[in-house]
Amino acid sequence: MNPFSSKPAASVASLGEQKLLTAIRRWLGRSAPLAPAGMGDDCAVLPAPRGRRTSLVTVDPVIYGEHFDDDVPPRDAGAKLLKRNLSDIAAMGGRPTAAVIALALDPRTRLDWLEAFYRGLAAVARAHDLPIVGGDIATHRGGLVATLTLIGETTSARALTRTGAQAGDFIAVTGALGGSLPSRHHCRFTPRLAEGQWLVRRPEVTAMLDLSDGLAKDIHALTPPKSRPLIFGDLIPRRASADLRAALTDGEDYELLFAVRGGAPAAHRLLAAWRRAFPRVPLTVIGQFAPRSVSATGALDISAYVGFEHLKS
Amino acid sequence: MNPFSSKPAASVASLGEQKLLTAIRRWLGRSAPLAPAGMGDDCAVLPAPRGRRTSLVTVDPVIYGEHFDDDVPPRDAGAKLLKRNLSDIAAMGGRPTAAVIALALDPRTRLDWLEAFYRGLAAVARAHDLPIVGGDIATHRGGLVATLTLIGETTSARALTRTGAQAGDFIAVTGALGGSLPSRHHCRFTPRLAEGQWLVRRPEVTAMLDLSDGLAKDIHALTPPKSRPLIFGDLIPRRASADLRAALTDGEDYELLFAVRGGAPAAHRLLAAWRRAFPRVPLTVIGQFAPRSVSATGALDISAYVGFEHLKS
Numbered sequence: 001m002n003p004f005s006s007k008p009a010a011s012v013a014s015l016g017e018q019k020l021l022t023a024i025r026r027w028l029g030r031s032a033p034l035a036p037a038g039m040g041d042d043c044a045v046l047p048a049p050r051g052r053r054t055s056l057v058t059v060d061p062v063i064y065g066e067h068f069d070d071d072v073p074p075r076d077a078g079a080k081l082l083k084r085n086l087s088d089i090a091a092m093g094g095r096p097t098a099a100v101i102a103l104a105l106d107p108r109t110r111l112d113w114l115e116a117f118y119r120g121l122a123a124v125a126r127a128h129d130l131p132i133v134g135g136d137i138a139t140h141r142g143g144l145v146a147t148l149t150l151i152g153e154t155t156s157a158r159a160l161t162r163t164g165a166q167a168g169d170f171i172a173v174t175g176a177l178g179g180s181l182p183s184r185h186h187c188r189f190t191p192r193l194a195e196g197q198w199l200v201r202r203p204e205v206t207a208m209l210d211l212s213d214g215l216a217k218d219i220h221a222l223t224p225p226k227s228r229p230l231i232f233g234d235l236i237p238r239r240a241s242a243d244l245r246a247a248l249t250d251g252e253d254y255e256l257l258f259a260v261r262g263g264a265p266a267a268h269r270l271l272a273a274w275r276r277a278f279p280r281v282p283l284t285v286i287g288q289f290a291p292r293s294v295s296a297t298g299a300l301d302i303s304a305y306v307g308f309e310h311l312k313s
Numbered sequence: 314m315n316p317f318s319s320k321p322a323a324s325v326a327s328l329g330e331q332k333l334l335t336a337i338r339r340w341l342g343r344s345a346p347l348a349p350a351g352m353g354d355d356c357a358v359l360p361a362p363r364g365r366r367t368s369l370v371t372v373d374p375v376i377y378g379e380h381f382d383d384d385v386p387p388r389d390a391g392a393k394l395l396k397r398n399l400s401d402i403a404a405m406g407g408r409p410t411a412a413v414i415a416l417a418l419d420p421r422t423r424l425d426w427l428e429a430f431y432r433g434l435a436a437v438a439r440a441h442d443l444p445i446v447g448g449d450i451a452t453h454r455g456g457l458v459a460t461l462t463l464i465g466e467t468t469s470a471r472a473l474t475r476t477g478a479q480a481g482d483f484i485a486v487t488g489a490l491g492g493s494l495p496s497r498h499h500c501r502f503t504p505r506l507a508e509g510q511w512l513v514r515r516p517e518v519t520a521m522l523d524l525s526d527g528l529a530k531d532i533h534a535l536t537p538p539k540s541r542p543l544i545f546g547d548l549i550p551r552r553a554s555a556d557l558r559a560a561l562t563d564g565e566d567y568e569l570l571f572a573v574r575g576g577a578p579a580a581h582r583l584l585a586a587w588r589r590a591f592p593r594v595p596l597t598v599i600g601q602f603a604p605r606s607v608s609a610t611g612a613l614d615i616s617a618y619v620g621f622e623h624l625k626s
Contacts, residue, residue, distance in 0.1 A: 002383045003457050005423040012427060013420035017450060023424075024448075027431035031438035031445050044446035046411055046464075052365065057446060059413045059462060063453050070315045098359055100372045102460045107326035107624050110318040111336075114325060118340035125344040132344050133357035133370060135337075137330060139624055140376050144316050145453060147415045149372060149462035151359075311420050311452055 017310040036161045042091035042209055043152065045159045053153035058088040064144035068187065074113045075120030076187035078146075082124045084212075085150035086191035087254045091210035092159040093200025094152040095193065098133045099125070102147045104140035117146070128193070156200045164207035165259035167227040170267045171287045173257045177215055178242025180252040185239065189254045196256060198277055204266045208258035215257065216248040217307025222259060224289055230299035231287035248300075251308030259289065330623040349474045355404035355522055356465065358472045366466035371401040377457035381500065387426045388433030389500035391459075395437045397525075398463035399504035400567045404523035406473040406513025407465040408506065411446045412438070415460045417453035430459070441506070469513045477520035478572035480540040483580045484600045488568040490528055491555025498552065499565040508569060511590055517579045521571035528570065529561040530620025535572060537602055543612035544600035561613075564621030572602065 005011045012020050025032045025039060032038055036045040043056040062068055062084070068077040082099065089096050101121075105114075125132055174195055180186040192210070199205045211218050215236070219229050238247045260267050267285055274283045287299065318324045325333050338345045338352060345351055349358040356369040375381055375397070381390040395412065402409050414434075418427075438445055487508055493499040505523070512518045524531050528549070532542050551560045573580050580598055587596045600612065 001387060001423070001426055001429075003377060003387070003423055003426040004419055004421040006421070008421075010423055010425070011420060012418065012422045012424055015424065020450065023428070024431055024450075027428050028435045028438070028445050031435045031443065033444050033446065038444065038446045039448060044411070044413065046446065057411065057413055057462075057464065059415045059447065059460070060449050061415050061417055061451055061460070063417055063451055064316060065454060066452055074314060074316070098357070098370065100357065100370055100462060102372045102374050102462075104374055104376055104458050104460075105325065105624075106317055107324060108317040108319070108321075109325045110314075110316055110323050111325055111328065112323070113314055113316045115336070115340050116314075118337055122341045122344045125341070130344065131346050131351065132341050133346065133351045133359065134372065135352060136373050137333065137337075137623060138374055138376055139379050140456065140458060141378060143453065143456045143458070145417050145456070145458045145460075147372075147374070147417075147458075147460040149370075149413060149415075151370065151464070310450060311418075 012311055020311065036159065041162050042088040054159060056089055056092050056094045056152040056154065056159065058085050059147060059149040060084045061145055061147040072187055074116035078117035078120035079124045080187040081146050081148050082121050083189060083191050085148050086128065086193060087210045089150060089152040090191050090193045090196035091208055091256060093154065093156055093196045094159060095155050095197065096128055096130050096150055096152045098131055098151045100133060100149050101135040103135065103137045104143060104145040106141055106143060107139060109144060155197045158200065160200045160205065160208040162207055162209050162221045165222055165224045165289055167224055167289050167291045169206055169259040169261050169289050170285050171229060171231065171289065172260055172283060172285050173237065173255055174281055174283055175255040176237040176239045176282065177253050177255065178247035178250045179239040180250055182241055183239055186252040191254065192256045195278060195281060199258060202270060204261045204270060206259045206261050208256055211253040211255050211257050213251045214249040214307030216302050216305035218257060219302060222257060226292055227289045228292050229287055229302060230290050230296055231302060232298060233300050235284060235286040237282055237284045245305065248305040249307050325624055333624065349472065354475050355401040367472060369402055369405050369407045369465040369467065369472065371398050372460060372462040373397045374458055374460040385500055387429035391430035391433035392437045393500040394459050394461050395434050396502060396504050398461050399441065399506060400523045402463060402465040403504050403506045403509035404521055404569060406469055406509045408468050408510065409441055409443050409463055409465045411444055411464045413446060413462050414448040416448065416450045417456060417458040419454055419456060420452060422457060468510045471513065473513045473518065473521040475520055475522050475534045478535055478537045478602055480537055480602050480604045482519055482572040482574050482602050483598050484542060484544065484602065485573055485596060485598050486550065486568055486570050487594055487596055489550040489552045489595065490566050490568065491560035491563045492552040493563055493565040495554055496552055502567045504567060505569050508591060508594060512571060515583060517574045517583060519572045519574050521569055524566040524568050524570050526564045527562045527620030529615050529618035531570060532615065535570060539605055540602045541605050542600055542615060543603050543609055544615060545611060546613050548597060548599040550595055550597045558618065561618040562620050
């Protein structure tokens with residue numbers, strides 16, 4: 001059977017990313033445990049025997065024509081491959097321990113391109129004392145797909161997952177949002193590992209993720225049941241080149257978005273401690289989760305903004 | 314920079330697989346530890362604190378047009394993705410514990426194709442009680458690449474690596490070789506997990522790998538320094554459709570090749586115990602490692618046969 005169809009209704013594009021993920025879980029059946037032990041968070045959390053660090057696992061590729069193009073220097077493309085995955089480990093408050101890389105590439109791939117790609121990746125690996133322990137090379141005529149699987153471990157008694165926020169929790173975000181592509185932030189960002197490891201030790205932080213598909217889309221994964229996010233447009237920290245729509249819908253921010261319990265006093269204490277720990281990294285409270293019954297006067301209508309959608313035809 | 318070159322001399326094809334792997338290690342520098350903790354064996358072996366099982370990690374993709382085509386039912390392609398990786402865990406004498414899957418696919422990918430792919434994979438996962446704990450879906454226009462990373466653990470005090478054989482050790486192989494593609498063995502094989510776990514507990518077994526690129530190529534990875542393999546063509550177990558050249562050079566056998574210490578008496582004892590443990594799985598002694606100075610009368614000239622070469626242009 002040819003895997004591709006010319007009929008849009010028969011293809012994965014008709015389902016879109018979220019429904020496809022739901023379908024894949026159904027197809028996998030009992031082989032697909034729920035998050036955090038399975039799909040659905042930034043990393044899978046593999047439970048460990050008593051007294052041992054819990055393992056984290058995540059996988060992300062970079063694909064020629066999707067995650068980088070001829071305008072991206074190969075050093076940056078290689079660095080991006082590892083940093084995308086480091087950002088997922090950061091979102092759990094973890095640290096990376098080992099990586100493997102599967103490279104699918106056309107035999108015409110330039111050696112000098114590939115050397116720069118690996119050297120860019122190696123520089124990031126060295127900065128995090130991370131060994132690249134294995135990999136695979138396979139022929140892929142006409143394509144270039146590099147897939148990195150990153151293994152890590154928790155740095156605290158818990159991993160910080162996407163679930164755990166409650167109505168009333170404040171919503172905070174690191175850095176600035178939007179305009180990742182034109183500003184080249186998408187390959188020049190620094191994964192928020194130290195920040196994530198600091199946040200996981202603050203008990204008032206109840207849930208966290210890293211922003212990859214835009215605030216307007218990713219916020220839903222953090223929103224507690226029967227609640228909605230009240231986010232105020234004026235509060236959202238924006239990259240210089242980004243308007244409000246860009247800050248809400250551009251992908252590849254790689255910033256941490258998290259929930260803070262304990263009202264304004266707790267949020268103020270957290271912000272004060274943050275400024276001492278990370279004086280150069282902005283941290284901004286942009287809103288609050290509220291019961292759906294609460295009126296949203298002044299808050300953004302998030303549903304009017306659509307984040308990055310994978311698998312569009 | 315465009316990653317592809319029209320000049321063969323500037324491309325990875327000019328280097329070939331082995332030299333490219335060497336180059337990648339050089340580019341990665343001290344981020345690339347040596348096997349077994351790093352690249353170069355069937356799995357990476359991640360050391361664990363005292364009293365804990367050592368972790369194993371391996372990664373292999375299936376790529377449309379390379380590892381499967383329109384003639385392979387999608388169920389078989391999905392099963393093959395997991396089984397290729399299980400075979401690598403088997404080659405260390407390990408057991409699988411968790412898997413993640415990165416899917417890079419064209420938006421035109423048929424839903425019914427993908428469902429059958431995942432259901433085929435899930436059936437293998439269930440048979441091994443293996444959870445699929447995470448993954449990623451990304452757009453890859455014109456392509457279909459599924460990459461599975463498999464994490465496992467040792468089942469014994471040691472992992473069985475490719476290094477450890479000595480001159481004098483016998484060479485043994487499970488099953489039958491050659492003709493994997495025409496016989497559909499390449500997607501219908503059973504990974505030798507139980508056999509690998511049995512062999513790792515036999516101290517006379519000194520080194521092991523799984524055959525993926527043909528005996529004539531893969532034997533080199535098992536051959537001790539200053540030695541050569543004396544292999545006798547008449548002894549090589551062949552699939553019904555395979556002649557001697559096919560048994561030596563066809564890829565995708567997914568059989569275990571290993572070295573046995575202790576001469577003929579040890580080999581006989583091993584064979585007798587094997588027949589009781591695995592009465593339906595052939596095990597054959599096909600030769601012996603010998604010092605390079607020993608004359609090879611009657612043995613095959615392995616250098617006259619070339620196994621599967623990746624990255625040919």
